[in-house]
Amino acid sequence: MNQDIFVIIEHLRGQVADISYVMLAAAHELAQNTGGKVEAVLLGQNVQGLAGNLAADQVLSVEHPALADFTSDAYIKAVAGLTVEHQPRAVLFGHTSVGMDVASGLSAHLGLPLVGSVRYFESGGKFVSQICGGKIMAEGELPAPTALITLVPGGYKPEQGQSAQPPQVTQVAAPALDGLRVTLKQYIEPEAGDVDIAKEPLLIAVGRGIQTQDNISLADDLAQALGGVVCASRPVVDQGWLPTSRLVGKSGKAVKPKVYLAIGISGAPEHAEAITGSNVIVAINTDAAAPIFNIAKYGTITDLFDLVPVLTDKVREAKGG
Amino acid sequence: MNIVVPVKLVPDLVEELTIDASGAALDTMWLRLIINEFDDHATEQAILLKERSGGQVTIITPNAEGVDDMLFAASARGADRLIKLVGDFENGVNNHALARTLATTIKDLQPDLVLTGVQAHNDLDGSLGPLLAEYLGMPYTGYVSGVIVNGDKAIVRKEFPGGLIAELELKLPAVLGIQAAEQPPRYVAISKVRQAMKTATLEEMDAPGLNPDGGPTIGRMFQPEAAEKAEMISGNADVVADRLIGIFKELGVL
Ligand SMILES: Cc1cc2nc3c(=O)[nH]c(=O)nc-3n(C[C@H](O)[C@H](O)[C@H](O)COP(=O)(O)OP(=O)(O)OC[C@H]3O[C@@H](n4cnc5c(N)ncnc54)[C@H](O)[C@@H]3O)c2cc1C
Numbered sequence: 001m002n003q004d005i006f007v008i009i010e011h012l013r014g015q016v017a018d019i020s021y022v023m024l025a026a027a028h029e030l031a032q033n034t035g036g037k038v039e040a041v042l043l044g045q046n047v048q049g050l051a052g053n054l055a056a057d058q059v060l061s062v063e064h065p066a067l068a069d070f071t072s073d074a075y076i077k078a079v080a081g082l083t084v085e086h087q088p089r090a091v092l093f094g095h096t097s098v099g100m101d102v103a104s105g106l107s108a109h110l111g112l113p114l115v116g117s118v119r120y121f122e123s124g125g126k127f128v129s130q131i132c133g134g135k136i137m138a139e140g141e142l143p144a145p146t147a148l149i150t151l152v153p154g155g156y157k158p159e160q161g162q163s164a165q166p167p168q169v170t171q172v173a174a175p176a177l178d179g180l181r182v183t184l185k186q187y188i189e190p191e192a193g194d195v196d197i198a199k200e201p202l203l204i205a206v207g208r209g210i211q212t213q214d215n216i217s218l219a220d221d222l223a224q225a226l227g228g229v230v231c232a233s234r235p236v237v238d239q240g241w242l243p244t245s246r247l248v249g250k251s252g253k254a255v256k257p258k259v260y261l262a263i264g265i266s267g268a269p270e271h272a273e274a275i276t277g278s279n280v281i282v283a284i285n286t287d288a289a290a291p292i293f294n295i296a297k298y299g300t301i302t303d304l305f306d307l308v309p310v311l312t313d314k315v316r317e318a319k320g321g
Numbered sequence: 322m323n324i325v326v327p328v329k330l331v332p333d334l335v336e337e338l339t340i341d342a343s344g345a346a347l348d349t350m351w352l353r354l355i356i357n358e359f360d361d362h363a364t365e366q367a368i369l370l371k372e373r374s375g376g377q378v379t380i381i382t383p384n385a386e387g388v389d390d391m392l393f394a395a396s397a398r399g400a401d402r403l404i405k406l407v408g409d410f411e412n413g414v415n416n417h418a419l420a421r422t423l424a425t426t427i428k429d430l431q432p433d434l435v436l437t438g439v440q441a442h443n444d445l446d447g448s449l450g451p452l453l454a455e456y457l458g459m460p461y462t463g464y465v466s467g468v469i470v471n472g473d474k475a476i477v478r479k480e481f482p483g484g485l486i487a488e489l490e491l492k493l494p495a496v497l498g499i500q501a502a503e504q505p506p507r508y509v510a511i512s513k514v515r516q517a518m519k520t521a522t523l524e525e526m527d528a529p530g531l532n533p534d535g536g537p538t539i540g541r542m543f544q545p546e547a548a549e550k551a552e553m554i555s556g557n558a559d560v561v562a563d564r565l566i567g568i569f570k571e572l573g574v575l
Contacts, residue, residue, distance in 0.1 A: 012481060071489065072451070072461050097464040097481050100440070101498075104447030107535050108420070108455030114447040115537045127537070130545070133334045133442050136347070139541045147537075150447065181460035181492040185476065190484030202574050226575065238362075238501045244484050251464075251480050251500070259574050266334065268442075280572055282565065283551060289337060291545070298568055299551035306558040314562045318575060 003036030006091040008043070008079060009054065010098045012070070013187070016050050019094035023151050024055045024161030026121060027092055030142075033125035034089045040167065043067045043078050048169055055163035064174035071182040072101040080109055081175035088146055095150035096250075103150050113143035117269075120155030130154075133268040134291035153273045193245020195229050201258045202228035203278075205248060207271075208235040209264015209285065209304055216241055218308045219263060225315040231255070233265050249274045264304050267292025284308070322376030322470060324367040325432040326400075327423050327449065328360035330385050331441050338544075345539045347443075349413075354387050359438025365502035366468060367436050368399040374470060377401045379430060383410045383419060389523060390514070396521040397513040398506075403521060408528030415536035416444055420452035422528040428457060432494055434475065439463045439498035446536030454496035462489055463498030 005027040010017040020040075027038045040056035042048070045068035051059045060082065066074045079102060083091060091106075093099030095117055107114035117129040122139070129138045130152055197203060204223040210216060216230070223230045231246045248255055250270040256277035263284045265271060272295055275281060283296040284304050293299045300307070332338060333353040341348040367378045379402040380395045382388050392403040406422065427435060435457070437450040454461035466486075467478035475495055479487045491497075554564045569575035 012485070017482075069487070072463075097479065100448055101451060101461065101463045104416075104449075104451035105455045105461060107417070107447055108452045111535065113535050113537060114417075116444050116447045126540070129445055131443050131445060132332065132338060132347075135334060135338050135544065136340075137543050137545050138445055138539045139543070140537045140539045143537050148447075181495070182462060183490050185488040185490055188478070188486040188488060190486075226569070228574070234501075239505050247484070251482060251484070253483060259569070259572055280568075281551075282568065287335065288553075289544075293551040293553075294545060294547035296551035297549075298554060298565075300554040300561045300565075302554075302556075302558055302561045307561055310558045311562040311565055314566050315569070315575065318566055318570075 002087060002089065003034035004086065004088045005031045005034065005036055005038050006082070006086070006088045007038065007040050007056065008091065008093050008099065008102070009040050009050070010094045010096060011044065011047065011050055016054070017094065017096070018158045019096055019151070019153055020054070021158035021161030022153050022156045023092045023094060025156035026151055028055070030090060030121045030125060033121070033123070036089055039088070041079070041082060043075060051169050052166050053162045053164070054167055055161045056167045059167050059169045060172050061169050062172050062174050064177055066177040066180060067174065069184040070098050071180065071184060072105060073180045073182040074177050075102045076105045076109060077175055077177055079106055082172065083110060083112070083146060090142065090147040090149055092149045092151055095152045099150050103148050107148050112146050112148055114148040115140070115143065116150045118149050118151050130269055133266055134272060135289065152269055154269070154276070191243070191245060193243060197229060197231045197246060197248065197255055198253045200229045200255070202226060203231050203255060203257045203260050204228045205231045205233065205260060205262045205265055206236055207233040207263065207265030210236065213239070213241045222308055222312045222315065225312050225319065233271050262292055262296070263308065265292055266290045267295060322370065322374060322434065323430065323432045324370060324376060324434045324436060325379045325381060325427050325430055326360070326363050326367045326436050327427070327453070328364060328380055328382045328391070328438070329357055329419070329441065330354035330387055330391065331357045331443050334442065340542045344541055346542060354385060356391050357438045357441040359440060359499060361438070361506045362502040363436040363438050363499040364395055364398065364400065365504065365506040366499050369503055370434070370468060370470060371399065379404060381406065381423065381426065383408070383414065383528065385410060392523060393517040393521060394509060394514050396517040397509040402524070404524045404526055406528040407525050409531055414531050415446045415533045416449045416452055417446055417535035418531040418533040420449055420456055421532055423453055424456035426526055426528070427453070434470070434493065435459070435496040436499050437496065439465070439500045445539065448498060450496050450498035457496065459494050459496050460491050461496045461498065462491060464500045465497045466501040467503050468497060
């Protein structure tokens, strides 16, 4: 075993995902404690060009046609090979559509311990995970011998994992990648919406607290009065009450408006990660312990059904008068 | 087609969560448990597949307070077989232990598809689906929001950020981590659930020797401290609305 920290770089269609830089930043924090190096692992086909600004002591590049697009099957085999050979102290994955598919499978495959939803490492090397929709943090010692980690965003800034100095890239032969049971057929592009919420300066966001499709009109009315755009959390979109183009969060869009008014939204990590770029967050939520209040500038626990209609009237008055 | 859906109960986040005397776990005394939201979607997806192309849906869950009602509700929605795992689940188990014991039971059920929720909000040792897939020797794909079965293959829609979808083909049998069913989970009337209580059978199966190896040990749990807590505006709707108007004006959006 050595003390190095491996980071499985996440990239999609030629672009490195922000979570990769966040992982590199976390890995440096951890490596300071273990005394090892930070090694970025780049899996794919013709991906060396992606190594340029990764803040790593070394990049291990594994190229193979079966790694050209992400599938759990091929990734598990490739990462298993490297892990067994190098026995790093920890392997970091994004807590994402890519990393979550791989890390758990690898844990069972290699019999190595796994810690999920890690947000940051303490200076002493302990992990701190974020669970229960952001309401609880869980801390513990990094398990041995090799800890597999899935990292959520929020604990480090992507810039901390970027470097102006291109890292040294080492080619590593891919293991045998045959007998794969998962294959990519095609990508389906997201449907374009009537507005791009990522560019809107004033967003009125509704969550499950709105209860019914009919009640969406409360948000519509307020948005119209204020001159803003309505968007939503995942449960509202899953119900079909608003189109996917209005989805804010991990599986939707990241937004950065001047004002983000969150109505009946708890602020679960998958939603919160996409709104922290907002200039000011204002939250209306009857649960005083809702995590949204940890990132909002202003909040109220007034019932949305009492408040929103009154607010809309007052906005209209202010505009009219 | 034989579809197995492992489901579990999780703490309802609407209730207040407190940490117990050990300082390292949630106080279970006052916890209200509800079905993991994504397991609910997995159940719905299984029933949709059965309605489309026939087959049998088996719901399987570790025993806990409230699981009987949850199982009967699944039956009322269209599940055919209800299995309750009986073992040392009282103090909770991690996903490694649950996946190992589920794999033993599920192997005997010879499924074509196993559908699980993509995650549960209290997972600390990874999500259940990929662990289960590995112990069963089946392929896995998570973040799935659409499934078509075509002979011995499944075509699934896997979600990436920003709404991008990858259409993947998996050889069956396979395990899928469901993010969202193709339709929101259906509502069933209480009367139908009561009916199911009278007619459906709960099968109990033993889950001996739970082995949690592979999960971390938690030393401490705590509530997150905000770097800067929100400034809370109190008063009746009228007062709060006035203050919000003031804030909107200050921020230049009104
Ligand atoms: C892989 C993955 C990806 C995900 N991607 C996303 C994503 O992109 N976007 C996203 O949003 N979620 C996403 N989620 C889901 C996320 O985990 C949460 O479940 C979701 O964000 C919760 O939405 P919510 O806040 O609207 O609902 P809830 O968490 O149920 O919160 C509703 C809130 O409304 C409040 N409320 C209720 N009634 C009232 C009232 N009368 N007045 C005021 N307040 C009231 C409640 O106190 C509660 O806090 C994802 C989950 C997974 C597993």
